[in-house]
Amino acid sequence: MRVFAELLDRLSYTPGRNAKLTLMADYFRAAPDPDRGYALAALTGRLDFATAKPAMIRGLVEQRVDPVLYGWSYDFVGDMAETVALIWPERPGANRPPELAEVVERLSTASRSDSPRLVEGWLDALDANGRWAFLKLITGGLRVGVSARLAKTALAQLGDAGLEEIEEIWHGVTPPFTEVFAWLEGRAAAPAIDLRRAFRPLMLANPLDEAELENFDPAAYRAEWKWDGIRVQLAAGGGEARLFSRSGDEITQAFPDLMGSADFDAVLDGELLVARDGEIAPFNDLQQRLNRKRVTAKMLQDFPAHLRVYDILFDGDEDLRAQSFDARRLRLEAWYAAVQPARIDLSPLLGFGGWDDLASLRETARARSIEGLMLKLGDSPYVAGRPKGPWFKWKRDALTLDTVLMYAQRGHGKRSSLYSDYTFGAWRTGEDGAPELVPVGKAYSGFTDEELLQLDKWVRANTTERFGPVRAVKPGVVLEVAFDAVHRSKRHKSGVAMRFPRIHRIRWDKPVEEADRLPDLEKLIEG
Structure with missing residues (x-):
């Protein structure tokens, strides 16, 4: 120890x-x-x-x-x-x-x-x-600045196996991994696992810098919508199937409605969504199904799971990852036509003549409750990790709102002595007719170290109440918050919740009375 x-x-x-x-x-x-x-x-x-x-x-x-x-x-x-x-x-x-x-x-x-x-x-x-x-x-709260991928990268230094080879067998082995160490040190063969139902490391996209578009040939790329769900991989074979999150965590048991139709031999890459009568529901509906240890019959009925597939990695025992995206797409379409699995469909490719056409399509993403676009080179193989160039994500522009800082909480690790987690609110008319603040979100990113020190100092000087590690502060700082979407929420006093909020700017110059109101946020609710 x-x-x-x-x-x-x-x-x-x-x-x-x-x-x-x-x-x-x-x-x-x-x-x-x-x-x-x-x-x-x-x-x-x-x-x-x-x-x-x-x-x-x-x-x-x-x-x-x-x-x-x-x-x-x-x-x-x-x-x-x-x-x-x-x-x-x-x-x-x-x-x-x-x-x-x-x-x-x-x-x-x-x-x-x-x-x-x-x-x-x-x-x-x-x-x-x-x-x-x-x-x-x-x-389980190590917080020592080490991701699972970085730890496996260090593990790869013990022998000749690459990170991708370790990732291939990772979900087929269990602690304390004695067979893995024996393999890496040349004392034994690679662990034997059933690869038909194993997790394969995902290929990830890079954010698109729009200034780079002029350097790319639009004819070389394929476009599809960036669906507002969670990335998953479905691996099925030998009469069994497993569902993995993008990090490789198995979530099979949480989605029995989807997994009941996975009676095929293939490994599929796609987006987990909630769908009703062919219509994709808002992300908030999917959240009702996530991180559940027990799934009720009512939950299955009210929030039916659906998989929208955009790539096929294995067709039976055949590994397709070295083939081009275009070739894999043809195989995917042929596989789907032959199998026709329930609760699964294909993500359609979008036709476009040039980047201006695609930019116009992207402008419609928010109205469709879609995150944006994906661009993929037609000749790109499926490569684990985030290679630069083959795949890009072109997300819709973030929404912004001026909010008022209400509460601050100490952070963790290096931030444990600083008030770095901020709850912010919007104005609404209270029962007595006077304006009141109600919380609409919480963020702990988007500011510099210098700005963090300024906010921490202000919080300590303007505290009105203390609740353990949390401090309530007087209305005095306007935070311009960027976020991806907003939806109804019964868990919050305001009745709404932001998705992926982060601090965009600290508006020291703006009076709190001029911050936005709750109806301004409610107008942005999608679906």
Whole structure:
């Protein structure tokens, strides 16, 4: 556990990508099995401890430390793991420091009643840095600046296999990945998995710089709508099928209505949507189906899942990824005509004579509740990752609204001491006829480090109430917010919610009375 704690500590203070890769690769070479496999699982989000939740940890620390003192400390630090690691009363000699594998294996099988005893004993045995790493491990909140892809890139440095080869087998192997390490180090063959139902890394598009269009030949590109759903991959074969999100997380169980018709042998790339009578519903309807552990019959009826396909990676056992987009499209159309699967259709290609024609089509995207356009080179193979040039996304322009800062909350990691998460509101007429602010969104991006320091200073000087790590502030700062769409929401007092809000500008110059009103936002609701 000590070596793993040192790795997390160094990763959290190392900004450079290459330096992080070196740290992880050196750890994977030096650490023994199964510790290194469990470390890899933690860095890639492949661990989950059902009985070790923040509420349980908070209960343990409040048995040792005055709850008010813990509350004040947490409010100041802004991170639970760091707070508990620093405030936990040490009991030297109470236990021996655990090994990483011991923590993972014992906590994975522990009952809800046994977990507090285990966690308490390990907290007593570890030093402050070890406690911090231990708590980050079991709560899943590492936040050390390492993505799953970066961790797998470091893993690839152990042998001759490339990142794409690791991605190919990734969802067919499980922690602690001993067979993966043996393969990379030349001690065994590649893990044998059923590739018919495995996740294949997606090909991603780059944002289009409109100034670049004049350098491209429009005849070389194909265009289609950028649908407002979530990117998924459906892999079916051998009488079974699996549905993956763009990050490779399996979401099969959440969509039984769609998966019930996947009785074919193919790997499809497309957009998960909600559709009724052939009409695509707003993204807000799809949100009702996302991140659900249990799907009710009413949910299936009210929000029926649909897959709109725009590429085929495998047709039966034949790998089509090396073929051109045009060739794959012909195969996709032939496959669809032969299979005619329920709840699945094809994303149509859009005809256009030149970039002006396509720009005119893009102008209609918002009225159609579509995100924008996709441009794909006709001769492009399907390449994992985000290669520069073959595919572009040309999204519709963002909407903007002038809002008023209402609440601020401390951030996490490097921002844990700064008020960096902002809730903002719009004016409406209250029951007494006076104007009142109601929250319409929350954002924590879109500003510079210098602007963050200015906002943090203003929040501290203009706080009216405190609610733990959250501060209410007097109306005094106008935030121009950019967002992609707005929809009705029963969860918010305002009755609306923004999609992908971010701070566009801080309007220090604008009086709060001149900020926009809730009816201005309601006019932008789609669908």
